Amino acid sequence: MSKLLRRLLAPRAPILERDVTSLELGDGRRVEIQRVRNPRARRLRLSVDERGARLTLPTRASLVSGERFLAEHRDWLADQLARYTLDGLPTLQRDITTTLPLRGAQVPLRWSEGRFTCVDFDALAGEIIVRAPARAGDAALRRALRDFYEGQARADVGRWLPKYLPSLPRPPRRVAFKVMSSQWGSLAPNDVVALDLALVLARPSAFEYVLVHELCHLLRADHSRAFWREVELRFPSWRDERDYFHAEGRRVKATLRTLLSG
Structure with missing residues (x-):
C-alpha cells in the first residue's frame, strides 16, 4: 500500500472541543477548570497537574453531568490543587530577576x-x-x-x-x-x-x-x-x-x- 493511500485511509484524529468552566470550592474560592470534549473518552475524567484542572467528557456526556461530576469531586479537587500549588517559583523580570x-x-x-x-x-x-x-x-x-x-x-x-x-x-x-x-x-x-x-x-x-x-x-x-x-x-x-x-x-x-x- 502506498504512503498516499495509507494516509487517505488512516482514521482522522479526533476533534477536541475546549472551553472553560468554574467551580466554587468548600473554602469559597472559585477555580477555573478546562473542559475538553474528547470523542475517544469513554467516561468522565477529572485531572490536575501544574497547569491546573481539566475535565474530560465523552461525546455524549451532557454539560449538566459534567457539572454534577465536578461537584461530587469538589473536595478531591481542592486537595489536588493544593498539592500542585508551588510557592517561590522564579519569574523572568527585566532588571529584577537576579x-x-x-x-x-x-x-x-x-x-x-x-x-x-x-x-x-x-x-x-x-x-x-x-x-x-x-x-x-x-x-x-x-x-x-x-x-x-x-x-x-x-x-x-x-x-x-x-x-x-x-x-x-x-x-x-x-x-x-x-x-x-x-x-x-x-x-x-x-x-x-x-x-x-x-x-x-x-x-x-x-x-x-x-x-x-x-x-x-x-x-x-x-x-x-x-x-x-x-x-x-x-x-x-x-x-x-x-x-x-x-x-x-x-x-x-x-x-x-x-x-x-x-
Missing part, C-alpha cells in the same frame, strides 16, 4: 543592553547574561531564554552521548527537546529521542539518567527486567535519580513552565 536555575543550581544573572535579545553563559564569571535592547518585550526575553536552555541541554547531551553509543545497536536518529507535561523522555518508532527541556534545570546526573533510559529503549522497547539490566549496566545509580524525580520533578517542571510562560 538568578536563574540551571543544572540543579541557582546561577547569578546579569542584565545588559544589546542590539539583539539573547541569553549567554559566561563560564569564567559563572553567570548568565541577558542582553536586550530597551524596547525588547517579555515575549522576546522568554524566547531567548528558551533558546539558551535548549543550547545548554544540547551541550550536555553532546558530552554524554559519545560514551554510550558504542554499546548501542544504532544511534538515535535525532534528539529533540520539548516542554513535556508528564514524561521526561520518549523514544519514537523512528528512533527520535524526545527529552523534556526542563531536564536542564535538574541536577546533571538526573538529566543523564533520562538520556540513558531512552537510549536503552534502542535495545529493548519495553520496561522488562532485561531493559532495566541494560540501564543498570550503563547507569548503576539510576534508582537515586528516580527518587530525585519523585521528590523534585514536579517543581522542576513547574519552574520551566513559569519562566517560559510568564
